[in-house]
Every structure is written in structure tokens, then in C-alpha cells.
Amino acid sequence: MTTKLFGEPVRRREDARLIVGAGRYLDDIGADAYAAAFVRSPYAHARVVDIDVSPALDVDGLLAVYTYEDLTGPMAEPLPVLIPHPQLTHARTGYTLVRDVAHHVGEAVVMVVAVDRYVAEDAAALIEVTWEELPVVVGVDAAEAAVHAVHPDVPDNVAARHHQERGDVEAALAASAHTLSFTQYFERSASMPMEGKGVHARWDADDSALRVHSSTQASTSVRAAIAAKLELSLEKVEVIAPDVGGGFGVKIMHPWPEELLVPMAAIKLGHEVKWVEDRREHFISSAHERQQRQEVAVGYDDDGRITALDVLVWHDNGAYTNYGIIVPINTATQLCGPYDVPVYRARVNSVYTNTVLVTPYRGAGRPQGTFVMERTMDRIAQERGLDRLEVRRRNLIQNDQFPYDWGMTFQDGRPLVYDSGNYPGLVDKLEALVDWPGLETRRAEAATRGKLLGAGMAMYVEGTGPGPYEGAHVEVLGSGKVLVSTGLTSQGQGHETVFAQLAASELGVPLEDVEVTTGDTRRFGYAVGTFASRAAVVSGNAVALAAKGVREKALRIAAELLEADPGDLEIDEGLVQVKGTPGASIPLRTVAVLSNPLRYAFDEAARQATQFAGPGDDSKPPIAVGDSPGLEYTDYYSPLRSTFAAGAHAAVVEIDPATWEIDVVQYAVVHDCGNVVNPMIVEGQVQGGVAQGVGGALYERMAYDRDGQLQNASFMDFLMPYASEVPDVDIDHQETPSPLNPLGIKGAGEAGVIPGSAAIASAIEDAVGRRIAAMPISPTELYDLMRSDGEQVPRLPTATGVPA
Amino acid sequence: MKPAPFAYADPRTLDEALAVLSEEGEGAKVLAGGQSLLPLLNMRLAAPTTLVDINRVPGLDRIEAGEAGVRVGALVRHAALLRSAEASAVQPLLARATANVAHPAIRNRGTTVGSIAHADPSGEMTAVLALTGGSVTVATPDGSSSVDWADFFLGPLETAVHGPAVVTSAFFPALAPRSGTAFAEVSRRKGDYAVCGTGVVVTLDEDRRVASARVAHISVGLVPEVHDLTDAVAGRPVDTADWAAAGAMAQGLVDPDGDLHASADYRRLLVGALTTRTLASAAAEALERSA
Structure with a gap:
């Protein structure tokens, strides 16, 4: 490898296009398409008694109205359970249009297609649905209480009881010198990509072929x-992910009804149809994530040092389980992070509520x-009078313990190893990065300004790059251009740059x-998708392998032309050359031309590859047995199985005791994702990621x-942080x-x-001396907490080498 | 998120605008900066039959700063008022409050008078109009008249203006001698509607003792209210005045509501904290201006 790009901070090549507005997002496609709009359930749980579409029928420009009655064949069946699991004993999914009962506010009931979105919304507003309201279940506590059922045939509201363990936790807890038990809450948030979902479809009736952008x-x-679902032959369907304005998980859920x-509708109407989701x-x-009640012993x-850990989690999966129990499995299997927990049990009860379904959101x-x-580590530190860094150091998995086998099963169905x-290296680096021993000085300085300063930290281990696979195709054209394609999609991460660097x-x-293409089934048909921090790992390695295949073929062809041994050749700056012999070289683009023996000289370059262009070896066919034309692979x-990245974060907050405003004044990250x-x-x-972490900790919630009405369904009241709220990291x-x-x-x-x-909960707790057992927390909630008789926690000086 | 159908008029004179408003009746709505109105339309929370866009009416985009005060025309954008050194020299609260109005993009389009006519109790400029004892000029087909702030605001999003009318300007009286001002907000995110905001004016007597202290709050009541806190600090020199007592007094005078982002109690806490801070800062400025 002579052109070294691996490891270089190469500028993102997609940015120029995206920043000047030259990106091609879903709504840039199909200017003449008909527009779809939906009538959605205004109730969290209600039965459809009647749908009267007649008032809409007089609207000028209305083209079609569809209800469940119009769905046939597989379209009339429930949506698929994408990731079946034996412990998902009571999976339930909705229909593309509500059949009889809506299970959350926002479920689509009627689809309207019109000449444009304005007219479609006018018509949708006129459609009258008569509903019979049913009892509503909101939140994990209500779901567990099961006074009402979200699905009548799941009376306890439990979709799945997920269970992982190593060792006998009850015996180990009983034998432990000290024990603690407590309950915590974690709230909902959501991916909230700047571009919502969107679908455009074009039906070619002559070809019986469907092209969909999503x-x-x-x-x-x-x-x-x-x-x-539409009973089409696979080769007659193309799906392309154009430029996508963020995904963060919500767009890995599929197929969305739309x-x-x-x-x-495009097939039925014989015309392009488009739907662009509004906020x-x-x-x-769309999907949310994150609400849990966590009971810890x-x-x-x-x-x-931890001797046993027992966790019972009540996980809110919303109204449906289309995406299976991936989120509960992640919680159960990733909970222990970097710590050597000898005896562990996780039980996650995934429960139905009459709210938007829960599928993975970043993390x-x-x-x-x-x-x-x-938070368990912090409590142990407080109980034992230990510095929070020290208690973590004592519990970490040590470097000689890898590979570290948990004896459990990860979310990819493979062993958790x-x-x-x-x-320990992460902790050392974090301690230095945030100057942990210097925090007491900073606390004192902040106090002179009337501020309460606190610091917190947290570590994690993240299983990344799960299979089953990704693939890549690399081809060198006669122009010298190198085409790289992989089926995995991009949502702004920088794949075009990284995959180009690797190739x-x-x-x-x-x-x-x-030139890199992603997420276009016309170019690459076999792929899994972009999720679980897997693009660089899985597609990245596939791109490197495919490029290596091209390189080997190029050297083989060039070796014959240069009458050299392939092992003596190298490729540098697009030139295949004999190592140490200047002049003995051939451009890679010429190798590409010659890799495809021709009869017809369609252009000047092609002449070189035609049958009378030069002497050949008459004893061999132009293409060797087992070989193929073209410089591609x-x-x-x-x-x-998955590979496990890790990191350590520290947050320093300042709190104004007059207004209880919380300011994250420093945020430090030590990050290990292997070779970069x-x-x-x-x-x-x-x-x-930190921006979304701060958002989830201090600003966002689904109210x-x-x-079951979402009270803050707009960017005015759902407080995604602005740049002004996010610290530099x-x-x-x-x-x-x-x-x-x-x-x-x-x-x-x-x-x-x-x-x-x-990390932020730990920092706030450190600043105010009150237990933070529920996140997110806002100033008004912090004020309530400070006035309550909530648990006071000891604040220990942050220092290294604290005595045991 | 597309508005229901509406008709659109873009009159070239005020008379023409008033004529369209008269013809169209109750369903007509004046469009200036559109920063509040258009989101309401897009979410179909409002469905006027006609939008009367006054952006092409000449003469409404002036800021006139004189000894008596500052007159702000109906098409003056927040950003222009924020930048006007002449206006802030006469009444410093204008720039101080405008700096807290949303974000630059919204300040570039949104108008100060439009925000007052919208009468949102979370608006900064409604409070400033009240605190400065200002008024608005309302044009109707029968002629123009001045309406005092206290008679103008009737409730949240509700003013005394009915029928065909355009609020053509707002007048903010000049800051009195030996006076200082301050303005502060607590918002969940920078540029959001304030959870609570406070504007204050402190005036000293010739002996540099506190002669008057007045406050107006944002996002606290249903309409802008001005509270006189003079009793808590009257006659005290600036450096020994008990501003916290004035803050406590303010807490007793307000009746805030709770919402998604703040409980009523928390708002009351902020009324005390912000009033205390802004009064001290305004008094310090008054002292400087008395030198």
C-alpha cells in the first residue's frame, strides 16, 4: 500500500455537495409526482366505527382515497415482525392502514392522494372517522399494572420476557458483604433526523417495473x-436511498406503512406518487426509544468490588414490536460495560403501551x-467512601482477560465475547483529559461566582459491527475512474469519504x-443496512477486500504485459510499476482497458484491446478459464461476531442555585474504536453523539x-438542543x-x-448533593428535587489514590 | 403541514389595506413578518380566509427616535431595532429586549409591532411596551388613533383592536433622567420563548436614592403587567438597597401558570431571582447615568 490514506483526516468529500444545497434528498425527487397525505388516529386507543370519505370527494384535484378495505393480499396482513426471537412470545404489529383498532395517536387510517400536498391535506381534513374510544395505557408503570390491556389477547401487556444470566445471582447476592437496591427511571426521546421519512415511487407499466426512492x-x-407485500418479482423492484438527512436508527425500522x-398507489394510479413526512x-x-424503569440489586x-448484580427492567416498547426485542437485548447484554461482573442476571420485561412504537435510536x-x-458504581463509591475513578478501576476487566466471554448471547444471535x-487505559486518559484531581480547585473557584460545580463520569462498552454481512463491488473503468458500491446506506456519516479512503x-x-455509491439496489443487491455502528466495520472491510481482489487481478494482467512477476509490481498513484525499475510501468486505466478483450473499437482507448492491436498468446483463449472480463471484483x-468498542466520558456542570439552570461547562471523551x-x-x-447525549440528559422527553396525547409534538416544545446548548467536546x-x-x-x-x-446525572448529583435517579432532568425538576425530602448523597472529594 | 386555502392581497397603500380588511371582514388577517402567523397556518391552527400582506405599504418601516421617545413602524424588523443606536440611546430597553427575541433568522423577518399586535404574553416587546408606558397607533377606515398599552392588551393573543384595522406603529417613551434599565430571561434553550423574563426600570432621586423601581415580566401573566416595587427599596442608596426584598415583593404580586417546561412555583422562583438581579444591575446603571 503506497498511497497511504488509511488513518488520515481526509476532508469529507460529500460536504461540498450537501452544504451548498446540491444534495438530492427525497423531496428533491419527482417534482411532478402526486402527493399523499394521511388521516391519522387522533386517539391513543380507539375502534374505528365508520369512515366517511364522501365530504372529501368533491375536492378539486383529489385522485384517490384508500382505507384498509382497499388493501388486498399480503397488504391486508399485519406488518412483519422483522427480528423474531423465541422470547418475543407475544409479538404484535399494526397494519399499513388501521384495520379496526388504532393503538396509538398517529396511526394511519386513510391515505389520500391528490395533485399536490396542499390539496391532499385539504381532502384529508374533510374525511370523517367515527371512533369508539378504548382505555389507554401510557408508561411502563401503567403497562405493568395491567389494569387495561393494549392488545386484548395480551392481558398482562408483556410482549417479551428477556432473560440473560451468568452464575447464581440470588446466592451471590446473599453471600455479598454489602448490598444496595434501588429503582431508576429513564425517559423517552427519539432520533429526530432533520429530514423525516419520505417515499417516492414510479411505476413503469410497460416494463412492469417499480422504482422506489426512500x-x-x-x-x-x-x-x-x-x-x-405487493406480490412483485424482486428483479422488478429497485429501491434507492438518495441523500438522507439523518437517520439515527428510526429509518432502520421498515417497512413503514408509507x-x-x-x-x-403509484401502481394503481399509473403515476408517480410521493409522500414526505412532516414534523x-x-x-x-415514527419511532421513539428509551423509556425504562430499572430495579437494581x-x-x-x-x-x-462487585460480587453480584441483578437487574429487572420494565421496558416500554410502545404499541407494537415490529423491530423485535433488539433494544431490550442491548440493555441486558451491554449493561455491565467494561466491568468484570462475576455474577449477573438481567431480566427485561418488554411491555406494550398506547404510544408510538419503540425501535433503536442511536445507542x-x-x-x-x-x-x-x-449509577451503581457511583453509589458503591459513596457507600465505601471511594473516589469514583478508583471504584471503577477496581472493577474493570483487565487487559489480560481478553477475549472476555460473558457466556451470554448478543443481539446478533452470536456469543457475547x-x-x-x-x-484501564481509558480511565487514565480521562483522568488526565478532564484533570480529575484539579476538580476541587475548580469547585472552589465556581463557588466564588455563586455556582455549584460538579463532575461526573461514565464508561461504556458497545458491541459494534454485527453481521450477518455486507458486500462491495469495485471496478476500474478504462477512464481510470474507480467505482465502489456497497448496498449499505448513508445518512450523512461520511461513508463516501471513508470507503473511498479504503479503496x-x-x-x-x-x-x-x-466514486462511491451506497444504498442503491441497482448497483448492489445484497446488503443488510446501516445500524449498530457497523458501516465502517462490515462494509469497510468488504470494500477493502473487493479492492484487494481488483488489485490482484490488475497485477496479474500487468505482470504479463510488463513481463514481470506480479510479486514485483506495485500500484502507486494509479500507475502499475515494477518496484525499483523506473519506466517499467503501465497505467491502471490501460490495464482496465486490456482486461476486457474487444472486437470493436468504440473509442480511442478501446483500440488497444481489439483483436488485431498486437501480438497475443495464440495458445490461450483471450479470457483465461475461470477468469472474467473487466477489472472488477x-x-x-x-x-x-460483533467487535466491542469502548469509551469513558466525563461531564463538568455548573448549576446556578438561584435558578437551578444547568450548564455543561466541560465534556471530555476518551474513545477507543480500534484502528481509526x-x-x-x-x-x-x-x-x-454527545449532542444527542446532552439532549437526552437535559432537554428531550416525550411528554x-x-x-396518550403527545403534548410536545413540535420543535417548539420538544427541546432538541441547539448548538448553543451543546458543549465543545x-x-x-x-x-x-x-x-x-x-x-x-x-x-x-x-x-x-x-x-x-x-455522566451528567453523576455531575449534577456531585454538584447539588441530591440523588439523581431519573433522567432527563430540567431546571424546574431540579428545583422540585431540591425542595423535596429526596435522598441526600455524600459528596466525596475527587482525587486519585484515595485510601481503600 | 400545509395551510388551508386562503386568498392573498398585497395592497400598495394603507388605505387599500384597510379597504381589503373592510371587505373581507373577520376572516382577514394582517401579515407582516409572519413569524407567528405562518406556523399557525401551516399547522392549521388558524385558517384566515384572506391574508392582507402589508409589506409593500410604504412608510411603515421607519424608526423615529426623538427626545420624547422612539416610534417604531409596523414593518420594522426586530433586527433593525436591535441595531438602531439612536433608538437604544433614547430607550435602552429596546435593544436589550430585542436581543432576546428568538434567533437571528426570526429577528430578520419578524416585526416588533407585529409581535405586539400578536399579544403573546411570552413576547418580549409586549412587556417592554408596558414597562415603558408606551402606546400603539391603530389605523382604521375612520382614521388613526393612539391606544395606551394598558387598554390594548386584553388577554393572551387578544387585543382591543377589532374590525378592519392595522397597528401602524408603537411608541416607546424615552428613559427618564437618572434612570437605568435591565432585561434578563431564563429560557430552556437560547432563543426559545422565555420560561420567565424580567425587564426593569430603576429611577433615582437627586440624592441618588431609589425613587422608583418598576418591573414587567414575560411568560408570567396572561397580559403584560407592570408592578411597582418602589416600596421595598424607596429612599435607599443603591449600594444598600435590599433588591432581594424587591424580588420577594414581585413574587407576591404575580400569579404564574405552569406548563410543560416550568411549574408555577418554578416561575415564581425565577420572578424573584431575575427581579433581584435585574434591579441591582439597573440601579447600578442609573447611578452611572446620574453622575
């Missing part, structure tokens, strides 16, 4: 779902698990020559009232390569968000 994280699976209904629709009909010894169950583990890590590094070509990377392909992109991912890297994949990389996409609530 703002999705999983175009290949959306394609398969559309083909299945992803099926828009193509259905209110996104709040009430922990045993530990005199030194603060996907891990922020909640981290909240359990890290930490592949590599250096957790250019492997092939030895200038970065500018590489397809390869796949299928990981044995592009540090600038990794730091961007961390900064963005459902008892009737101090970042330090540690690189512990993964032994599982050729590039030694681990995922980085979700890490930044995971420990936010735990």
Missing part, C-alpha cells in the same frame, strides 16, 4: 418487503444499561479517482399525557485494534450518545 437505512430490505402504500407526523407516527465487597438500549451500571480492549489505499489510486465481509480510518470523521461522530483517542476483522476496526457511530445521561 429515505431509509435499509434499501435492500425495503425492496424485499415491497416485492413481498413505504408500502406509496408504491401501491408532526414524525413525532406521532448489587452486592459488593469491602473494597467496592439502542445501551444508554439505559449504562445508566444502571454507572469482548474481542479486545484496554479499559484508494488498497488499490494505490488517487482519492479523486474513486465483488467480495463480502461476514464477521464471526479517518480521525476527523470519528471525532465528528463523537461530537454529534405523553394520560390519554475534548476528545482523546485510544486505538485497540479488533482481532476479528482484517482492518482491525470497531464501530464509532453511536458511542458518543451512550454515557451522556449517566
Whole structure:
């Protein structure tokens, strides 16, 4: 590898396009398309008594109205349970249009198609649905109480009882020198990409072919779902994810009802149809995440070392379980983080409520698990009079314990085995980065300004890069251009840059020559999707493998032309050359031309490859047996199991005791995602993740009232932080390569968000001396807490080397 | 999020605007900066039959700063008022409050008079109009008249203006001699509607003792209220006045509501904290201006 790009902070090549407005998002497609709008349930739980569409029929420009009655075949069946699991004993999913009962506010009941969105909304507003209201279940406590059932055939509201354990936790707790037990709450938030969902479909009646654009994280699976539901042959369906303005998990859920209904309407009407989700629709009909009640019992010894941990989680999965129990599994299996917990039991009861369904949002169950583990560490520190760094150091998995086998099963169905890590190194770096020993001085200085300063920290381990696989196709054209495609999708992460770096590094070509396509089933049909911090790990390795295949073929062809041994050749700056022999070279683009023996010279370059262009070896066919024309290669990377990234965060807050405003004055991150392909992109991912972590800790919540109405379904009242609320992050890297994949990389996409609530809760607790057992927390809630008789907690000086 | 159908008129004179408003009746709505109105339309929370866009009416975009005070025309954007050195020299509260109005993009389009005519108790400029003892000029087909702030605000989003009318300007009286002002807000995010805001004016007597202290709050009552806190600090020198007592007095005079972002109790807490802080700051400024 002579053109070294791996590890370089290469500027994001997609940014120029996206920043100047030259991106092509879903709503940029199909200016002449008909527009869809939906009548959605105004009630959280209600039976449809009657739908009267007649008042809408006189609206000029109305083209079609669809209700459940219009759905046929597989479209009339419930939506799929995407990830079945034996413990998901009571899976329930909705229909593309409500059949008889709506289970949350916002479920689509009627689809309206008109000449434009204005007219479609006018018509939708005239449709009269008569409802019979049913009892509503909101929140995990009400779901557990099960006075009412969300689904009548699931009277206890429990969709799944997920269970993981190592050792006999009850015996170990009984034998522990000390025990603590407590309950915590974690609130809902949501992905909230700037671009909501959107679908555009075009039906070619002559070809019986469907082309769908969707703002999705999983175009290949959306394609398969559309083909299945609309009973089309797979090769007649194309799905393309264009530029996507953020996903953060909500667009890995699929097929959304609209992803099926828009193509259905396009086929029925013989015309392009488009639906672009508006923000209110996104709040009430896309997915949320994160609400849990966590009941924790922990045993530990005199030194603060954990001897047993027992966790019972009540997890709110909303009205449906389309995405299975991935989030509960993540909470259960990632909860222990970097700590050597010898005896552990996690039970997660996933329960139905009459609210928007819950599917992964960046972090996907891990922020909640981290909240359990890290708040437990803080409590043990308080009980034993230990510095919070010290109690963590005593419990960490040590470097000689890898691979560390938990004896449990991870969310990819594979064994939960930490592949590599250096957790003590993270703590050392964090201590230095945030100047942990200097915090008492800062606390005193803040006090002179009338502020309460507090610091907190939290660590996490994140299973990233799960399989089953991704693939990539790399092809060198006769122009010298290198085409790279992978089926996995992009939502702004910088895949075009990273995949180009990997291909250019492997092939030895200038970065500018590489063109990357993602998420287009016309280019690459086999893929899983973008989720679980897996793009760089799984597609990245596939791109590198495919580029390596091209390189080997290029060297083989060039070796014959240069009459050299392939082992003596290298590729640098797009030139194949004999090592140490200047002049003995051939451009890679010429190799590409010659790789495809021709009869017809369609252009000047092609002449070189035609049959009379030069002497050949008459003893061999133009294409060797087992070889193929063209300088291209397809390869796949299928990981044995997930690879485990890790990190440590610290937050320093200042609180105004007159107004209880909370200001995050410093946020420090030490991050280990193995070998780093592009540090600038990794730091961007961390900064963005921290922004969502701060949002989840201090600003965001889904304010459902008892009737299941979302009270803050707009950006005015759902307080996603602005840039002004997000601190600049101090970042330090540690690189512990993964032994599982050729590039030694681990995922980085979700890490930044995971420990936010735990670290900030710890910092607030440190500042005010009151127990923080529920997140998020706002100034008005902090004021209530300070006036209450809530538990006071001892505040220990932050220092290193505190005596045991 | 598309508005229901409406008709649109873009009159070129005030008379023409008033004529359209007269013809269209109750369903007509004046459009100036649109920063409050258009979201309401898009969410179909409001469905006027006609929008009367006054942006092409000449003469409404002036800021006139004189000895008596500052007159702000109906098309003056928040951003223009914020930048006007002449206006803030006459009445410093104008720039201080405007700086707290939302974000730059909204200040570039939104108008100060439009925000007053919208009569949102979370609006900064409604409170400033009240605190400065200001008034608005209302044009109707029968002619123009001045309406004092106390008669103008009737309730949340409700003013004394009915029928065909355009609020053509707002007048903010000049700051009195030996006076200082301050303005502060607590909002959940920078630029959001205030959870609670406070504007104050402190005036000293010739012996540099507190002669008057007045406060107006934002997001606290249903309409702007001005509270006289002079009794808590009257006759005290600036450095020994008990501003916390004045803050406590303010807490007793307000009756805030709770909402998603703040309980009523928390708002009352903020009324005390912000009043105490802003009074001290305004008094210090009054002392400087008395030198």
C-alpha cells in the first residue's frame, strides 16, 4: 500500500455537495409526482366505527382515497415482525392502514392522494372517522399494572420476557458483604433526523417495473418487503436511498406503512406518487426509544468490588414490536460495560403501551444499561467512601482477560465475547483529559461566582459491527475512474469519504479517482443496512477486500504485459510499476482497458484491446478459464461476531442555585474504536453523539399525557438542543485494534450518545448533593428535587489514590 | 403541514389595506413578518380566509427616535431595532429586549409591532411596551388613533383592536433622567420563548436614592403587567438597597401558570431571582447615568 490514506483526516468529500444545497434528498425527487397525505388516529386507543370519505370527494384535484378495505393480499396482513426471537412470545404489529383498532395517536387510517400536498391535506381534513374510544395505557408503570390491556389477547401487556444470566445471582447476592437496591427511571426521546421519512415511487407499466426512492437505512430490505407485500418479482423492484438527512436508527425500522402504500398507489394510479413526512407526523407516527424503569440489586465487597448484580427492567416498547426485542437485548447484554461482573442476571420485561412504537435510536438500549451500571458504581463509591475513578478501576476487566466471554448471547444471535480492549487505559486518559484531581480547585473557584460545580463520569462498552454481512463491488473503468458500491446506506456519516479512503489505499489510486455509491439496489443487491455502528466495520472491510481482489487481478494482467512477476509490481498513484525499475510501468486505466478483450473499437482507448492491436498468446483463449472480463471484483465481509468498542466520558456542570439552570461547562471523551480510518470523521461522530447525549440528559422527553396525547409534538416544545446548548467536546483517542476483522476496526457511530445521561446525572448529583435517579432532568425538576425530602448523597472529594 | 386555502392581497397603500380588511371582514388577517402567523397556518391552527400582506405599504418601516421617545413602524424588523443606536440611546430597553427575541433568522423577518399586535404574553416587546408606558397607533377606515398599552392588551393573543384595522406603529417613551434599565430571561434553550423574563426600570432621586423601581415580566401573566416595587427599596442608596426584598415583593404580586417546561412555583422562583438581579444591575446603571 503506497498511497497511504488509511488513518488520515481526509476532508469529507460529500460536504461540498450537501452544504451548498446540491444534495438530492427525497423531496428533491419527482417534482411532478402526486402527493399523499394521511388521516391519522387522533386517539391513543380507539375502534374505528365508520369512515366517511364522501365530504372529501368533491375536492378539486383529489385522485384517490384508500382505507384498509382497499388493501388486498399480503397488504391486508399485519406488518412483519422483522427480528423474531423465541422470547418475543407475544409479538404484535399494526397494519399499513388501521384495520379496526388504532393503538396509538398517529396511526394511519386513510391515505389520500391528490395533485399536490396542499390539496391532499385539504381532502384529508374533510374525511370523517367515527371512533369508539378504548382505555389507554401510557408508561411502563401503567403497562405493568395491567389494569387495561393494549392488545386484548395480551392481558398482562408483556410482549417479551428477556432473560440473560451468568452464575447464581440470588446466592451471590446473599453471600455479598454489602448490598444496595434501588429503582431508576429513564425517559423517552427519539432520533429526530432533520429530514423525516419520505417515499417516492414510479411505476413503469410497460416494463412492469417499480422504482422506489426512500429515505431509509435499509434499501435492500425495503425492496424485499415491497416485492413481498405487493406480490412483485424482486428483479422488478429497485429501491434507492438518495441523500438522507439523518437517520439515527428510526429509518432502520421498515417497512413503514408509507413505504408500502406509496408504491401501491403509484401502481394503481399509473403515476408517480410521493409522500414526505412532516414534523408532526414524525413525532406521532415514527419511532421513539428509551423509556425504562430499572430495579437494581448489587452486592459488593469491602473494597467496592462487585460480587453480584441483578437487574429487572420494565421496558416500554410502545404499541407494537415490529423491530423485535433488539433494544431490550442491548440493555441486558451491554449493561455491565467494561466491568468484570462475576455474577449477573438481567431480566427485561418488554411491555406494550398506547404510544408510538419503540425501535433503536442511536445507542439502542445501551444508554439505559449504562445508566444502571454507572449509577451503581457511583453509589458503591459513596457507600465505601471511594473516589469514583478508583471504584471503577477496581472493577474493570483487565487487559489480560481478553477475549472476555460473558457466556451470554448478543443481539446478533452470536456469543457475547469482548474481542479486545484496554479499559484501564481509558480511565487514565480521562483522568488526565478532564484533570480529575484539579476538580476541587475548580469547585472552589465556581463557588466564588455563586455556582455549584460538579463532575461526573461514565464508561461504556458497545458491541459494534454485527453481521450477518455486507458486500462491495469495485471496478476500474478504462477512464481510470474507480467505482465502489456497497448496498449499505448513508445518512450523512461520511461513508463516501471513508470507503473511498479504503479503496484508494488498497488499490494505490488517487482519492479523486474513486466514486462511491451506497444504498442503491441497482448497483448492489445484497446488503443488510446501516445500524449498530457497523458501516465502517462490515462494509469497510468488504470494500477493502473487493479492492484487494481488483488489485490482484490488475497485477496479474500487468505482470504479463510488463513481463514481470506480479510479486514485483506495485500500484502507486494509479500507475502499475515494477518496484525499483523506473519506466517499467503501465497505467491502471490501460490495464482496465486490456482486461476486457474487444472486437470493436468504440473509442480511442478501446483500440488497444481489439483483436488485431498486437501480438497475443495464440495458445490461450483471450479470457483465461475461470477468469472474467473487466477489472472488477465483488467480495463480502461476514464477521464471526460483533467487535466491542469502548469509551469513558466525563461531564463538568455548573448549576446556578438561584435558578437551578444547568450548564455543561466541560465534556471530555476518551474513545477507543480500534484502528481509526479517518480521525476527523470519528471525532465528528463523537461530537454529534454527545449532542444527542446532552439532549437526552437535559432537554428531550416525550411528554405523553394520560390519554396518550403527545403534548410536545413540535420543535417548539420538544427541546432538541441547539448548538448553543451543546458543549465543545475534548476528545482523546485510544486505538485497540479488533482481532476479528482484517482492518482491525470497531464501530464509532453511536458511542458518543451512550454515557451522556449517566455522566451528567453523576455531575449534577456531585454538584447539588441530591440523588439523581431519573433522567432527563430540567431546571424546574431540579428545583422540585431540591425542595423535596429526596435522598441526600455524600459528596466525596475527587482525587486519585484515595485510601481503600 | 400545509395551510388551508386562503386568498392573498398585497395592497400598495394603507388605505387599500384597510379597504381589503373592510371587505373581507373577520376572516382577514394582517401579515407582516409572519413569524407567528405562518406556523399557525401551516399547522392549521388558524385558517384566515384572506391574508392582507402589508409589506409593500410604504412608510411603515421607519424608526423615529426623538427626545420624547422612539416610534417604531409596523414593518420594522426586530433586527433593525436591535441595531438602531439612536433608538437604544433614547430607550435602552429596546435593544436589550430585542436581543432576546428568538434567533437571528426570526429577528430578520419578524416585526416588533407585529409581535405586539400578536399579544403573546411570552413576547418580549409586549412587556417592554408596558414597562415603558408606551402606546400603539391603530389605523382604521375612520382614521388613526393612539391606544395606551394598558387598554390594548386584553388577554393572551387578544387585543382591543377589532374590525378592519392595522397597528401602524408603537411608541416607546424615552428613559427618564437618572434612570437605568435591565432585561434578563431564563429560557430552556437560547432563543426559545422565555420560561420567565424580567425587564426593569430603576429611577433615582437627586440624592441618588431609589425613587422608583418598576418591573414587567414575560411568560408570567396572561397580559403584560407592570408592578411597582418602589416600596421595598424607596429612599435607599443603591449600594444598600435590599433588591432581594424587591424580588420577594414581585413574587407576591404575580400569579404564574405552569406548563410543560416550568411549574408555577418554578416561575415564581425565577420572578424573584431575575427581579433581584435585574434591579441591582439597573440601579447600578442609573447611578452611572446620574453622575
